[in-house]
Amino acid sequence: MRLLHLIALLLMLWPVALLAQPAPTEEDAPAVLIADEVFITGDSELIARGNVEAFQGPVRLTAPEIRYNRETGALIVTGPITLEDGDGVTVVASAAELDANLRTGLLRSARMVLDQQLQLAAVQMQRVNDRYSQLYKTAVTSCRICEDGRAPLWQIRAKRVVHDKQERQLYFDSAQLLILDVPVFYLPRLRLPDPTLERATGFLRPEIRSTSQLGTGIIVPYFINIAPDRDLTLTPYLSGATRTLQFRYRQAFRKGRITVTGAVSRDDIRPGETRAYLFANGSFTLPRDFQLTFDIEASSDDAYLRNYDFSDKDRLDSAIFISRARRDQYIQGGLTVFSSLRDEDVNDELPSVVADAIYDQRFFPDLIGGELRFETRAQTDFRESDLDQVGRDVARIGLEADWLRSWILPVGLRADVQLGAAADLFRNDQDSTLERTTSQLTPRGALTLRYPLARTGAGGVTQSLEPVAQLGWVGGDRLDVPNEQSTRVEFDGGNLLSLSRFPGFDRRERGRALAFGVNWARFDPNGFDAALTLGQVIREDADEDFTLTSGLGGTRSDFLVAGQLAAEDDWILTARSLVGDGFEVNKAEVRGDYTGDRLRLGGSYVWLDDDPGEDRDDNIAELMLDGGYRINRYWTATADWRYDIAVKQASEVALGFSYQNECVSVGFSVEREYATSTSLEPDTTFGFTIQLKGFSARKGTETYTRTCG
Numbered sequence: 001m002r003l004l005h006l007i008a009l010l011l012m013l014w015p016v017a018l019l020a021q022p023a024p025t026e027e028d029a030p031a032v033l034i035a036d037e038v039f040i041t042g043d044s045e046l047i048a049r050g051n052v053e054a055f056q057g058p059v060r061l062t063a064p065e066i067r068y069n070r071e072t073g074a075l076i077v078t079g080p081i082t083l084e085d086g087d088g089v090t091v092v093a094s095a096a097e098l099d100a101n102l103r104t105g106l107l108r109s110a111r112m113v114l115d116q117q118l119q120l121a122a123v124q125m126q127r128v129n130d131r132y133s134q135l136y137k138t139a140v141t142s143c144r145i146c147e148d149g150r151a152p153l154w155q156i157r158a159k160r161v162v163h164d165k166q167e168r169q170l171y172f173d174s175a176q177l178l179i180l181d182v183p184v185f186y187l188p189r190l191r192l193p194d195p196t197l198e199r200a201t202g203f204l205r206p207e208i209r210s211t212s213q214l215g216t217g218i219i220v221p222y223f224i225n226i227a228p229d230r231d232l233t234l235t236p237y238l239s240g241a242t243r244t245l246q247f248r249y250r251q252a253f254r255k256g257r258i259t260v261t262g263a264v265s266r267d268d269i270r271p272g273e274t275r276a277y278l279f280a281n282g283s284f285t286l287p288r289d290f291q292l293t294f295d296i297e298a299s300s301d302d303a304y305l306r307n308y309d310f311s312d313k314d315r316l317d318s319a320i321f322i323s324r325a326r327r328d329q330y331i332q333g334g335l336t337v338f339s340s341l342r343d344e345d346v347n348d349e350l351p352s353v354v355a356d357a358i359y360d361q362r363f364f365p366d367l368i369g370g371e372l373r374f375e376t377r378a379q380t381d382f383r384e385s386d387l388d389q390v391g392r393d394v395a396r397i398g399l400e401a402d403w404l405r406s407w408i409l410p411v412g413l414r415a416d417v418q419l420g421a422a423a424d425l426f427r428n429d430q431d432s433t434l435e436r437t438t439s440q441l442t443p444r445g446a447l448t449l450r451y452p453l454a455r456t457g458a459g460g461v462t463q464s465l466e467p468v469a470q471l472g473w474v475g476g477d478r479l480d481v482p483n484e485q486s487t488r489v490e491f492d493g494g495n496l497l498s499l500s501r502f503p504g505f506d507r508r509e510r511g512r513a514l515a516f517g518v519n520w521a522r523f524d525p526n527g528f529d530a531a532l533t534l535g536q537v538i539r540e541d542a543d544e545d546f547t548l549t550s551g552l553g554g555t556r557s558d559f560l561v562a563g564q565l566a567a568e569d570d571w572i573l574t575a576r577s578l579v580g581d582g583f584e585v586n587k588a589e590v591r592g593d594y595t596g597d598r599l600r601l602g603g604s605y606v607w608l609d610d611d612p613g614e615d616r617d618d619n620i621a622e623l624m625l626d627g628g629y630r631i632n633r634y635w636t637a638t639a640d641w642r643y644d645i646a647v648k649q650a651s652e653v654a655l656g657f658s659y660q661n662e663c664v665s666v667g668f669s670v671e672r673e674y675a676t677s678t679s680l681e682p683d684t685t686f687g688f689t690i691q692l693k694g695f696s697a698r699k700g701t702e703t704y705t706r707t708c709g
Contacts, residue, residue, distance in 0.1 A: 032056070033066065044071045058086030059102045059130075073100040081107070085130070087165065088115040088196050093125065103130035110135065112163070115195040118142050118694035120161060133163040140170075142694025143663035146708035151181035153664055154692060158190075168197035170695075192695050201225045204233070210686040213269055213307060215240040229253070237308075242267035244308065256284030256292070269307060276300045277310060286322070290331075294320040302341040306673075309685065314341045333357040349390045351381035351484065370405025373420075377505060381484055383430075392431040394484055398505045399423045416448040424505060426481045438479045442508055444499050446472035460525045469516040470497045474509055481506055483545060488614060491551035491578060493519075493562050496535040501552060502545075512540040517560070527568025535560040547613035549586045551578035558586060570594065601627035621645035634659055640671075650674065665691040 036050030046068040054061040054075070065078040079094040083102070090113045098105030110125035112133065119142070122135035138161040143152035158172040172190035176183050193200035204221040217239025224232040235246035244265040251258050262278040269275075281295040297316035305311040321334030336354045340347055356379040363372040377398045385391030402420030409415055422442045428434040448470040456462050485504025495501045496517055500509045517535025522528075537557040551558035558578040566572040571594040578587045588607040594600070608620040623645060628638040640654040656669035669687040 033068070035066070045069050054102060056100075056102045060084045060086070061098075061102055063096075068100070074098070075100065075102070075105070079109075083107075085165075089113070089165065090116075091125070091133075098127070101130075104128055114163075114694075117195040119145070120163070122161070131164065131166050133165070135161045135163070140172075141663065142692070143661075144708065148708065150708075151178070153661075154179050155181075156190075163194065168194045169200070170194055195694055195696060199225045199228075199231070205689055205691040208688040209237075209239075212684045213681065214242045214267065216686075217242065237263075237265075241269070253284070255286075256282060258282035263308065263310065265304070265308070267307075269303075270301070274300070275304045277304055279311075288324070289326065290322055290324045292320075292322050298339070299341065302343070305341070307683070315339070315345075316341065328362045330358065330360040348385040349383060351394075352384055353380075353382040355380045355382075368403070368405075370403055370417075373400075373402045373404065375400040379485075386430065389431050389433065392434075392482060393429040394482060395427040396506060397425045412451065412453075414450045414452065416446075416450070418444075418446045418448075418499070420444055422505070422508070424479075426479065426506070428482065431482070434480060434482065438481060440476055440479050442474060442476040444472070444474045446470055446497075446499055448497060462523045464519075464521045466519045467516075468497065468518065469514070471512070471514055472499045473512050474499055476508075476510065478508070478510060478545075483507055486545070487547075489546060489550040489552060491537075491557065491560055492576065493533045493535065493560065496533075496537070496560065507545055509539075509543060510541070514538045527566075527570075529566045529568075530564065532563040533560065547611050549578075549609045549611040549614065549616075551586060556581070570596070598630040599627070600629075601625075619646050622651075634661055636660070663693050665689075665693060 032055040033046075033048050033052065034054075035048035035052040038046065038048050040046050048066045048068070049064065052063050052066045054063075054066060061077070061081065061083045063077045063079060063081045067076040068074075069076075075096075075098045077096040077098060079096070081091075081093045081096050083091040083093070083096075091107065092111045092113075093107035094109035096105060096107040098107075105127055107125040107127070108123070110122050112120040112122075112125065112135065114120070118140065120135055120138055120140045122138040124136045126134045126136075128134070137159065139155050139157050140161065141152045141155040143154060145152060155178050156172065156175055157178060158175045160173040162171040163169075164171070170192045172187070172192070175187045175190040177185040191202065193202060201224050202222070204223050206221075207219040208216070209219055210216040217237055219235060219237045221233055221235040224234070226232060230249070230251035232250075233248040235248075237244035237246060242265055244263055244267070246263040247261070249258075249260040258280065259282065260278070260280040263276060265275040266273075267275065277299040279295070279297050282293070284292040286292055296318045297313070298318070299305055299316060305313065316339045317336055318339075319334055319336040321332060323332040323334075324330070334356060336356075338347075338350065338352050338354070340350060357377070359376040361374045363374075364370075365372060375398075377400075378396065380393070380395040382393050383391045400420065400422040402418055404416065404418050406417075407415045421444065423439070424442070425437070425439045427437050429436065448468065450466055450468045453465045454462065484506055486502035486507040489501055489503065491501060497515055500507075502508060515535065515537045517533065520532045522530040536559050537552065539555050539557075542554050543552070546552040551560070558580050560576075561579055562576040564572070564574045571592065573590070573592045575588075575590045577585055577589070579585055585607065586609045589604070591602075591604040593602040603623070603625040605624075606620065606622050608616065610616055610619050621644070623643045624641070626638075626640045628636060630636050636658045638654075638656040638658075640652065642650065642652040644651050650672075651674050652672070654669065654671040656667065658665070658667040660666075667687070667689040669685075671685045671687075672682070673685075674682050
């Protein structure tokens, strides 16, 4: 029966279809009616009753009854009415008068829902050409509305609200913000994005911040959507002690992107001074697979970044690099400018400008087999000072060539051979204690034996055990050149089998050395994995350039102990330590993380012995904890704590609480930072943020939806 009604309605509405263009679009398609009962009164009115559905392009309307006047083209709709336009807009009304294409007309007692987030309830709503919807005497909220008459947590009331579907904007006239039905704010004009718009010019979430140095102030970010490929965010920060303007500029290009952030301040910390900082970074893809990256970091004074919590960096670096990485080749060249914010550093006496270049290439010759590696490195260090020694400038060039080949011997023993040499050239300026130009040739070779073992046990648990030993030799004598790059050496599993564990080529290990160790790992399909590495290095001669806590001093190194325990999706524990012959610990680090349904907890412990060779006159022992706990589906607590065990004092403490439901997000935080230099003072910061949901393209989860019980 419904099929016959549909055919009759199509014939009845044929004049409407004739008004369409020869190549109709979806919006110009003819209207279609489906109903349980259809009849015609007189010569011009068609009445459809019972489960009525009307379609016109993407628009769908359902109602108990629709009356269509063929002469005027008007539709009189009896509610309750539901109208969906296919663009995330749903309208519910008690009655309506619409045109034949369902895009223009008047709806009474209407409620509009945008993207299933924001609802607008109005006494009357007028649709104009499917672009504008005007709502009169309107209440707007994203909070759940309960039938018991309780006011929502927040709402915006306005005499008139205009929704521009094309621009995805909401315009309010005489807007009032109410919290639990209590007016708290009034604006004669207000514009907000609808929740389907991902980028729009306007204010972002404000924050109230109070610090012991800057007082209580407000931070109000303003986002400017310049174009689809660029935007600018201006963030004024106003308090009794500061006038600050922060900014962030972003732009995307066809083959790259840039980001620029910064701030300008006038405050009571340094009266009469203009304080500022600028950070910028970017990357671009160049022809022939090259990549250009750069970053710029500058600050007007040593304490500005920490005073405003912009960054924790105490040494700034600005750099530009061009690089290319291929399967058998790596090329890099760049320039870096350093600036220290530390009290004890004198920038004129530090290598402030460093230029370096790297070229690596490998080949696989059929004649001798194995792999040939060639590497060229060049670097210059420039100091601003012109004084002798403290103003020393250094340039280095290094050439390296190595041949590597592996064999599988009987009973599964693997043998790796490395033979090669390195040539280095050094030039020293502004240092009367050194020769201006020196050079060296360093031959080297190594034989490494591995015996990998594996087994599979019950439940699919796999274990692997690999004893390893390397006998290495490096010839030549150490030149009298300054140690610019290798002042910090870390002995770990990554360089256990290296011929030189110095990070730079201004220092190389010499003589014969034996390195040995064992790697063990366990893999469980049920999620419990473990790994352990043990190792030690024995040298023919001690190297005085290894510091006390490097673990490599003397002819016998400390024992390297590193391990990891992990349970799938739950917790992971990682530890590394250097243990001396008398079981004394020079360095130790432990890190653990746990993630549960409601609890997230992480912590680390670091121990470093005092070592004048690494500019560390006192022991360093620090404990750090961070985590969060979901109290219930609305409330979450977070905490961070750093404690300096050596001085028996906390260095940083932070605590935060957040509340989140379907229509609001509120956050409160307090943080206490203790001074780490004479240019900084202890500082306590309070933060408060509030966000009204429903005006963002990012939806919340149903977990936060309140109940009406």
